[in-house]
Amino acid sequence: MTSSSEHDKPVSLGASAGDVVIDFVNGKLDYRRKFGGGKNQALSKAVGLHKAKQPLRVFDATAGLGRDSFVLACLGATVLGCERHPQVFSALHDGLQRALADAELQELLDGRLSFIKCDAIELLSDSTRGLVAEFRPNVIYLDPMHPPQKKTALAKKDMRIFREIVGSDADQCALLEAALDFGVSRVVVKRPSHAGPLRDAVSHSIKGKTTRFDVYMAQS
Numbered sequence: 001m002t003s004s005s006e007h008d009k010p011v012s013l014g015a016s017a018g019d020v021v022i023d024f025v026n027g028k029l030d031y032r033r034k035f036g037g038g039k040n041q042a043l044s045k046a047v048g049l050h051k052a053k054q055p056l057r058v059f060d061a062t063a064g065l066g067r068d069s070f071v072l073a074c075l076g077a078t079v080l081g082c083e084r085h086p087q088v089f090s091a092l093h094d095g096l097q098r099a100l101a102d103a104e105l106q107e108l109l110d111g112r113l114s115f116i117k118c119d120a121i122e123l124l125s126d127s128t129r130g131l132v133a134e135f136r137p138n139v140i141y142l143d144p145m146h147p148p149q150k151k152t153a154l155a156k157k158d159m160r161i162f163r164e165i166v167g168s169d170a171d172q173c174a175l176l177e178a179a180l181d182f183g184v185s186r187v188v189v190k191r192p193s194h195a196g197p198l199r200d201a202v203s204h205s206i207k208g209k210t211t212r213f214d215v216y217m218a219q220s
């Protein structure tokens with residue numbers, strides 16, 4: 001795949017250069033890596049990283065801009081992120097190549113973060129064969145597009161552009177069913193605080209500042 005990391009400008013989502021770029025090295029993600037609360041942050045607790053006795057393998061079925069995948073990999077999980085939108089995947093691939101060109105991030109990530117372009121519902125349809133089965137995840141993580149905010153709380157420009165590109169993920173309930181059927185011990189769904197769960201039988205929820213993580217534990 002050709003990536004703009006071979007050139008000097010990052011791949012941009014949106015009409016003008018820099019509208020939405022994936023930058024794991026600088027800016028918000030660099031700040032979050034250093035000061036985001038480590039394993040005590042809500043995302044880490046939701047996937048069970050804070051109490052894990054063994055390294056966790058997380059299949060991030062909705063990689064998007066790669067932020068959650070990146071945070072989890074920096075905290076020690078091995079993450080396989082899946083993104084179906086070609087333009088978004090291309091920006092993710094570029095962002096990862098740029099991160100791996102940074103010596104500190106390369107050492108920190110240590111081969112624990114990768115992305116694939118595919119529809120996760122297809123990948124999850126067979127728990128015995130295929131890329132996800134080979135990856136052997138302990139946790140499946142889902143963060144499908146959130147319902148649009150009310151007009152009074154207009155989303156930031158980058159999120160508006162992102163929504164225009166990927167749409168609303170109308171099949172998110174089917175994705176959750178596929179994840180639950182796959183047979184891992186934990187499925188986590190990120191939701192906006194104001195919205196209800198995607199489906200019933202939530203085992204417990206972890207509250208973040210503006211989001212909530214609904215955790216579905218397999219019955220043992």
Ligand SMILES: C[S@@+](CC[C@H](N)C(=O)[O-])C[C@H]1O[C@@H](n2cnc3c(N)ncnc32)[C@H](O)[C@@H]1O
Nearest residue numbers: 062063064065066067068083084119120143145
């Ligand atoms: C809200 S974004 C995820 C943001 C991400 N958690 C982050 O930290 O940047 C949702 C993304 O999931 C992708 N997506 C939704 N359903 C998918 C599916 N079934 N397979 C693969 N990608 C999917 C969308 O294309 C979109 O890019």
